[in-house]
Amino acid sequence: MAEEKRLMKGNEAIAEAAIRAGCTAYFGYPITPQNELTAYMAKHMLDHKRTFIQAESEVAAINMVYGAAAAGARSMTSSSSPGMSLKQEGISYCCGADLPCVLVNVARSGPGLGGISPGQADYFQSTRGGGHGDYFHLVLAPKSVQEAAELTYEAFDLADKWRMPVMILADGLIGQMMEGVNLPAQRDLATLPKKPWAAGGQAKDHRPINHVTSINLVPAELEASVKARFKRYDEIKAQEVRYEEVNIDKAELVLVGYGTGARVALGALEMAKKLGIEVGLLRPVTLWPFPEKRVAELAAKGKKFLAVEMSMGQMVEDVKLAAAGKAEVNFYGRCGGMIPTEEEVLAEIRRLLKK
Amino acid sequence: MTEKTFMAGFGGQGIISLGQLWVYCGMKEGKEVTFFPFYGAEKRGGVARASVIVSDHEIASPLVTSPDSAVVMNMDSLPLCEEVLKEGGTLLINSSLVKVDTKRKDAKVIKIPCNEIAEEIGDVKIANMVMMGALSKATGAVALDKLEAILKSFFPENKHKFIPMNMKAIEAGRAAVK
Structure with a gap:
């Protein structure tokens, strides 16, 4: 029998959808108006024997996301506007290293500490590559609690498909309001895409070491890798516009x-x-x-x-x-x-x- | 049918619970619902506010700017509700705590002594449930039939012993609307 429709806050629906999508590692740091998301993960990730860490800062959290993603985890962080600004350096590194991960911004008003009420003033930061360097990543904008759950669930697959961070750009209203939601099915972790490029485990199957990094000090090589990534961006533009x-x-x-x-x-x-x-x-x-x-x-x-x-x-x-x-x-x-x-x-x- | 309701009272009166339970019952009755609590930096004693919408159709803006009905649980909430209520809307007033008349002469005013009714039943804390019964009768947006099963799925098991009292409060609220 299909599961019953549940009444949930957007923040909680995003968290539950992430768990069901097979998020294996979540790293967060508290900030209003997304706190219910981190709280929900704190409560439920361990039930599924997955990794939850409340980091010492947003900067630490995004770098933990980088590390977990590099090791092949379905990795995620969430925050709200000022916290997302802090994460931008790490997001740039994730993009430079072609790491799939899911980022959630339950945006509030700015600039600066601004206020805790809903806002959409992080559009430029989210869609233009908010950190340094030439890059983009997918940004999905849910309009309801139902869509917040659906898009979060899909974001993990899109991230793996394109090997890039996928951002859910919500706002305080989507995060705080409650609506009815039909939740997607629980993914079996054994069915998740294999990641032969991920770091670690080489001793087990005697393959060469995988380097996951964004650094390249040879300009001609770095230019070629950025251009290759931009070719991928063209494919994304052709296939993923919604x-x-x-x-x-x-x-x-x-x-x-x-x-x-x-x-x-x-x-x-x-x-x-x-x-x-x-x-x-x-x-x-x-x-x-x-x-x-x-x-x-x-x-x-x-x-x-x-x-x-x-x-x-x-x-x-x-x-x-x-x-x-x-x-x-x-x-x-x-x-x-x-x-x-x-x-x-x-x-x-x-x-x-x-x- | 789309019923937009604005609810206000002081923190601790159960405004948030009232709004949540109202939309939960609406959802269980097959309606589209949205509940948006005003979240601020207040702790205790501030005004608690919630916007709720129950509809037969997809809900556009979740923000309630000119509600069809407004729930006034205490004195401080009256001006807030008077300001936003749409022309000819329904004003449900907790007359146990609101002793003055509204300035909104166009409004359909329903006065319910929620605290007294709740105390008679056994606990002033369920004044919000009295108001929910009244809201159901006054608007018809949520029928609140099959209540027992819905309340059982809403509350965790260790709270089920309070369900009969809550149901009595809802019934009493409904009966108090003439």
Whole structure:
């Protein structure tokens, strides 16, 4: 019989989905509003005889993730905005060493310590390679507790498939709210992908030593490895772009939003419909790779855009890049932990369409 | 049907439990639900707030900005609820602790002496359950039938002895709405 739907906080659903996906090693450090995630892992990872460590800092936690991933573990860390900033050096190292791992950012408002209320101002950091060097990694943005569980579960497979970190970019609202969730099935660890590139264990099967590292002091070689990685990025862009669309065909104006911003935008879309105003919604599920082709197609059809974000305007730049001057791109956002309301977005829609 | 409710009271009155149980029952009745607690840096004594939505459809924004109904568990919560309640919405007031009349003349006002009813049943702590019964009767969003089985799956086994008392409180709350 199928398991019953459970009422869970986003943070807890992410944690449970990670365990079910076969996360074998979790390293965390407390920070609001993601604490329930670390607490849940503390409680449940040991039940499954897996590794849980509360590290001495975020920096330590991400380097433990690096070590565990290099040794072949399904490795994970989570934090919230200021903590994610601390992890960026380690994330760059993971990308440079082609290490699969899952990173969760239950984002709050910034900059600096900022506040503990929900925010989406880490978009640039998440999608542009937030540490040093030339790199990208997959970024998935859930809109609900259900999707937070599903995307976390898939993130581990995507990380192994592409040998790169995969980030779940949620926000304090997704982390703190409770919704019904159907959880994915428990993975048998014996069925997880083999990792012949991982370090350690060479004495057992008499193979040469595997070096897992991001360092290469020969410029020509390093350039070649970065270029090879960028070829992989092109494949990812061709295969992994995901988005959801609502009411696009009838609409002159398309709202663009992700995560909580998309939920608010959907509410505004429904309110507009009741007034006889048709607007659409494009919700990127992958923030990197961004659904740039789809935005370009819609721009070519003469659609206008309104990006809705919980920031001063970050994703809107990707919309503008993709629209390449062929469409009007507008922005509405709140920041500092304020969440745009459906009413505010509706007012902006009416102002733009003069309806 | 979509019922958006804003709940407020002082920390310790069981606002968070009330909101969680409300949406849990809604989910068990096959509805889409969202519960968002206001989380701040307060500890004890601050105002506890929760936004809950129960719907037959996918829920758009989980944030409740103009609720169909509002639950006022104490005096401090009244202005908060009066400010956000939508035009003609339902205001459920715990009249044991809120002794003044609301300024919102457009609202449908339901006064329930939750603390007195809870004390008569046996414990003032279940005033929130009295309010949940009233909310069910007033809005119809969550039927709260088949309650016993749902409560048994919500509470851990060692709390099951309190279920009959909670059910009495919910029934009493329902009966208190005329």
